[in-house]
Amino acid sequence: MVLSYAPFSLWPVAWLGLIVFIRQLDDADKKQAWWRGFSFGLGWFAAGISWVHVSIATFGGMPLIASLFLMLLLCAYLALFPALAAWLTACFQWRLASSYLLLLPLFWFLSEYLRARLLTGFPWLSLGYSQIDSPLVAWVPIVGETLLSSLLLLACVALYYLLFSQKRLLPGIILSTLIIGTVLSHLPTWVTDTGKPVQIAMVQGNIKQSLRWDKNREDVIIQQYVDDTATLYQNHDLIIWPEAAIPRLEPLSQPYLKNIDALAREHQSALITGIINYEMTSRSFFNTLIVLGSKSGISPKPEDKSRDYYYGNNNRYNKHHLLPIGEFVPFQSLMRKIAPLFDLPMSSFSRGDYVQDNLRAGGLNLAPLICFEVAFSQQTAANVSTDTDLLLTVSNDAWFGDSHGPHQHLDIARMRAIEFGRPMLRATNNGITAVINHQGEIAASVPQFEQATLSTEVRLTSGETPYSQWGYLIERILVSLIAIFLAITAILARWRRKPNQ
Numbered sequence: 330m331v332l333s334y335a336p337f338s339l340w341p342v343a344w345l346g347l348i349v350f351i352r353q354l355d356d357a358d359k360k361q362a363w364w365r366g367f368s369f370g371l372g373w374f375a376a377g378i379s380w381v382h383v384s385i386a387t388f389g390g391m392p393l394i395a396s397l398f399l400m401l402l403l404c405a406y407l408a409l410f411p412a413l414a415a416w417l418t419a420c421f422q423w424r425l426a427s428s429y430l431l432l433l434p435l436f437w438f439l440s441e442y443l444r445a446r447l448l449t450g451f452p453w454l455s456l457g458y459s460q461i462d463s464p465l466v467a468w469v470p471i472v473g474e475t476l477l478s479s480l481l482l483l484a485c486v487a488l489y490y491l492l493f494s495q496k497r498l499l500p501g502i503i504l505s506t507l508i509i510g511t512v513l514s515h516l517p518t519w520v521t522d523t524g525k526p527v528q529i530a531m532v533q534g535n536i537k538q539s540l541r542w543d544k545n546r547e548d549v550i551i552q553q554y555v556d557d558t559a560t561l562y563q564n565h566d567l568i569i570w571p572e573a574a575i576p577r578l579e580p581l582s583q584p585y586l587k588n589i590d591a592l593a594r595e596h597q598s599a600l601i602t603g604i605i606n607y608e609m610t611s612r613s614f615f616n617t618l619i620v621l622g623s624k625s626g627i628s629p630k631p632e633d634k635s636r637d638y639y640y641g642n643n644n645r646y647n648k649h650h651l652l653p654i655g656e657f658v659p660f661q662s663l664m665r666k667i668a669p670l671f672d673l674p675m676s677s678f679s680r681g682d683y684v685q686d687n688l689r690a691g692g693l694n695l696a697p698l699i700c701f702e703v704a705f706s707q708q709t710a711a712n713v714s715t716d717t718d719l720l721l722t723v724s725n726d727a728w729f730g731d732s733h734g735p736h737q738h739l740d741i742a743r744m745r746a747i748e749f750g751r752p753m754l755r756a757t758n759n760g761i762t763a764v765i766n767h768q769g770e771i772a773a774s775v776p777q778f779e780q781a782t783l784s785t786e787v788r789l790t791s792g793e794t795p796y797s798q799w800g801y802l803i804e805r806i807l808v809s810l811i812a813i814f815l816a817i818t819a820i821l822a823r824w825r826r827k828p829n830q
Contacts, residue, residue: 331376333459335736343459347485351430352493359419366415370408377454378404380734387538387730407451410440417815427494430486431503434479439811441475442804445705449653452704454737456481461740461747461769467514469747469769470794473706475804480507520750520767520792527693529764529787530565531756532557534574535780538727541758547577551585554602557782558589562596562622565784566691569756570602572700572723573616579606583640586621590638593622599691603699603723606647613679616648618697618723620690644689647681648699650708684711693718696751700724703742710801713749718789720751725758735761735777743769750794752787 333343353365381403385396417436421429437456445452456478460466465484468477484507490500534554540546554574561568575582582604593600599622606617624637624644637644687694696717702708703722713720722742726735739761746753747769755763760777767790775781794800 330373330459331733334377334454334733335740336733338462338740340460340463343456343481344485344488347456347482348489348492351433351486351489354415354418354433355430355489355493356422357415357419358422359416362415362419363412367405367408367412369415370411371404373411374404374407374454375400377737378407378734380729380732380737383730383732383734384728387728407444410444411437413443414440421818427496428499430489431483431499433486434482435811437482438475438479439808441478442808445475445707449650450705453741458737458740458744461743464511464515466747466769467511469744470519470750470796471514471800473748473796473800473804474744475706476800476807483507519794520790523789523791525789526786527567527691527789528565529567529569529754529783529785530558530561531569531754531762531764531783532561532571532574533757533760533762533775533779533781533783534571535759535778536576536727538725541573541576541725541727550576551582553780555585555589557780558600561782561784562592562598565598567693568593568598568600569721569723569754570600571756571758571762572603572725573605574602574758575604577604579604579617579619580609580640586619586638586640590621594637597623597691599623599693601688601690601695601697601721601723606645611679614677615681616651616678616699617681618646618688618699618721620644620688623691624689625692643686646685646688646697646699648678648702649681649683649685650702650705651678651680652701683708687712687714687717688721695719695721695754698722698745703738703745706745706748707801707804709745709749710797713751713797715793717749717751719787720745720749720753721756722753723756726761727759731778739763739771743771748794748800749797750790750792752790754787 330343330346331337332339333346350369354362357365382396382400385391385399386393414433414436418429418433421432441452441455444450455474457474460477460481465477465481468480472480484504487500487503490496491504532554534550536550554570558568575585589600599620601618601620604617604619606615608615619638621638687696694716696709696713698709698721700723709720724738726738729735739755742753742755743765746765746767750767752767753765755761755765761774762781762783763774764772764783764785764787766772773783773785775783
């Protein structure tokens with residue numbers, strides 16, 4: 330299964346893996362189905378998110394056995410969701426006879442919906458991402474990634490029945506319908522190129538994680554970004570620095586920020602940077618994006634002394650979806666005493682609002698997402714409007730070294746661009762910094778682990794995809810219908826078991 334995801338991207342392997350999994354579920358009783366679903370999930374996640382262990386082993390300060398045990402707990406938790414889908418499917422074996430496996434895609438959708446929300450959610454390695462380079466990706470602007478996972482499973486179940494059972498008619502109709510639908514879904518043009526190009530630059534600092542919060546290196550790191558940007562103001566509408574690029578609290582960074590703001594405004598340019606803000610009134614830390622320079626892309630009049638940027642202004646974004654352990658620690662009074670892993674620098678953030686205004690920079694409206702947030706399509710949907718010009722995600726994947734985590738992260742960003750029909754700008758500390766067009770194609774990028782600047786032209790789009798208009802609503806309705814179906818089935822089953830009924 331893992332070979333179907335980046336950086337390997339062998340999407341047909343997912344079909345093979347799922348058909349093998351479906352074969353193991355066929356004729357399994359409820360207990361067997363649960364354990365086979367669990368073991369499938371355990372192997373899938375243990376290999377697929379092994380990059381998490383890179384950060385635990387490198388920065389967690391824990392013995393190897395303890396770090397492996399934590400990884401086992403995480404993967405076992407994630408394996409509960411495919412186990413749930415398999416168990417629910419097996420519950421209907423006696424009702425639907427040999428066709429009951431066709432319910433697996435529905436229950437898988439329910440389990441993935443829950444995985445993206447329970448305990449703050451961890452929707453990584455969803456099945457749909459494995460198909461980002463396959464023909465099935467044409468469904469994404471219509472149904473989104475989560476429902477694409479169900480369509481993939483439905484196709485695999487139909488193919489399994491055609492290959493390994495006597496059933497031909499219903500599986501053939503399903504598979505034919507999916508093939509025709511895939512062909513037809515390539516035809517519509519949901520969004521169009523406006524013909525308006527914007528000049529974008531992104532600075533990849535390649536700062537080692539061990540140095541990012543070294544107080545003795547603060548000025549050196551800031552100066553590096555300032556120097557790398559010095560020649561960019563004149564010919565770029567927008568310049569982007571990555572997550573927490575400035576390793577100093579915003580209130581203490583005012584001299585630097587005011588200088589950058591003045592330089593950018595002088596050239597009618599704008600700069601977006603990640604920074605940590607500390608609000609003294611609420612005593613809260615926020616993982617923040619701020620805009621420096623021109624908000625409108627128009628040079629101010631000489632007599633205009635007002636500035637777009639000032640400390641505490643509203644043209645900013647505070648990260649909402651925080652990363653467990655990395656940005657907040659559940660039961661922190663206890664957990665921080667256990668191991669250095671639970672006491673990492675900058676691991677006590679407060680949440681920003683779920684819905685926030687787009688950033689306004691250089692005459693553009695940008696819907697921002699910081700790092701882990703890009704995996705949550707529902708949060709993206711809540712913050713993208715018809716006025717949104719670009720999607721923006723900033724990240725620091727230096728935590729995960731030379732693993733496949735950053736490559737998977739890039740594909741997740743590509744999927745959001747396809748779902749919402751907007752170009753995606755992805756600025757990172759050490760890669761993979763890239764510009765992604767509205768079709769999910771990487772238009773430009775710079776290599777990992779290099780100090781580099783990406784300068785390119787991005788063409789804006791207009792229009793809306795069906796998913797951006799009503800996809801999230803459809804998902805909620807579908808989950809509600811599945812829940813009602815399960816509740817009615819449970820009530821009927823209980824009623825039938827009563828004596829003399």
